[in-house]
Amino acid sequence: MSSIIEPTVVIVPGMRDHVAEHWQTLLADRLDRVRTVPALEHNRLSRTAQVAALDAVLGGIDGPAVLVAHSAGVMTTVHWAQQAGGPVRGALLVTPPDFETPLPQDYPSIEELDTHGWTPIPWRRLPFPSIVAASTTDPLAGFRRAAAMAEAWGSRLVDLGDVGHLNPASGYGYWPRAEELLRELLDMTARTATGAEACR
Numbered sequence: 001m002s003s004i005i006e007p008t009v010v011i012v013p014g015m016r017d018h019v020a021e022h023w024q025t026l027l028a029d030r031l032d033r034v035r036t037v038p039a040l041e042h043n044r045l046s047r048t049a050q051v052a053a054l055d056a057v058l059g060g061i062d063g064p065a066v067l068v069a070h071s072a073g074v075m076t077t078v079h080w081a082q083q084a085g086g087p088v089r090g091a092l093l094v095t096p097p098d099f100e101t102p103l104p105q106d107y108p109s110i111e112e113l114d115t116h117g118w119t120p121i122p123w124r125r126l127p128f129p130s131i132v133a134a135s136t137t138d139p140l141a142g143f144r145r146a147a148a149m150a151e152a153w154g155s156r157l158v159d160l161g162d163v164g165h166l167n168p169a170s171g172y173g174y175w176p177r178a179e180e181l182l183r184e185l186l187d188m189t190a191r192t193a194t195g196a197e198a199c200r
Contacts, residue, residue, distance in 0.1 A: 007064040007089050007189065009182065010057055011036040014071030014097075015044050021168050023175035024070055030179070035061065037073070045108060047117035050076040051083070058086050066185055067091040068178070071140070071165065074132075075099060078122045078153060089189035090129040092181050095166045096149055098141035107140070123152040129188045130155040131181055135163045156188075 009031050011024050017039050019025060028034045037057050043049040054076055058065055064087045069077040074096035081088070097103065099118045102110060113119055132155040134146035143159070150157040158181065164170030 006033065007066045007087075007186070008033045008035060008061050010034075010054075010061070010065045010067050012054055012067050012069035012073035012077055013037060013039065014073050015039075015050070016071075019168060021173040022070075023166070023172055023178055024068065026174045027068065027178045027182070035065075037076075045112065045116045047076070047079055051080045054080050055084055055086075058088065061087060063087065064089045064189075066182075066189060068094070068182060070094045071097055071167070072118075075118060075121065078126065079118075081126050081128070082122045082124060088128050089192065090131075090185050091126065092131050092133065092178075092185050093153075093155065094133045094178075095135050095138050095160075095163075096132060096141060096146055097138075098145045098149075101142075101145070104139050121149065123149075125152070125154040129185070129192055131158060131185055131188075132156070133158040133160050133166075133177075133181060135160050135166060137162045138165050140165055 011028050013024055028036055035057050037054050040049055040053060066089050067077050069091060074093040077091055077093060099113045100121055130153060132146060132150035134143055134157065136143045147157055163172065166172050
């Protein structure tokens with residue numbers, strides 16, 4: 001009889017406040033085993049603080065987890081993965097921003113991102129299966145850069161097409177493909193867990 005436990009889904013938002021109509025919020029509402037990393041009230045631009053917030057949520061979970069990250073939450077996830085070990089089986093990484101090139105005017109500058117520890121972007125393979133879902137029209141990252149990140153992280157790359165930054169400002173609230181990609185990720189992680197169990 002299999003001893004594999006179904007993972008808890010951990011939602012890793014970017015640096016935004018809670019947004020009720022964001023696809024991550026709506027996805028969380030549709031799941032049973034789910035936790036969301038809360039928005040920081042202080043030091044929101046700090047990579048160290050964002051990584052610590054994710055680590056705190058993971059530390060409170062009994063059993064394995066999979067991450068569903070968007071925007072800066074992707075960078076929080078990959079930075080966390082470089083310095084922490086834990087129960088994470090896999091990650092869905094949606095529209096990763098390119099913090100090494102200038103962002104639009106309303107976003108932090110490269111100097112601010114560097115000061116707060118976001119650069120350089122980690123370019124090492126992630127220690128768990130992952131899917132990068134990238135937009136061809138994301139103002140925060142060119143598709144080629146997102147594809148390069150996916151390759152470096154060992155992620156499967158999914159081309160989402162013309163979806164902007166896949167947020168309410170781009171016209172996206174409920175996003176049914178999130179559930180489809182999450183199911184794919186869970187299948188990937190289940191196969192990995194089954195293989196690991198068989199090798200014991």
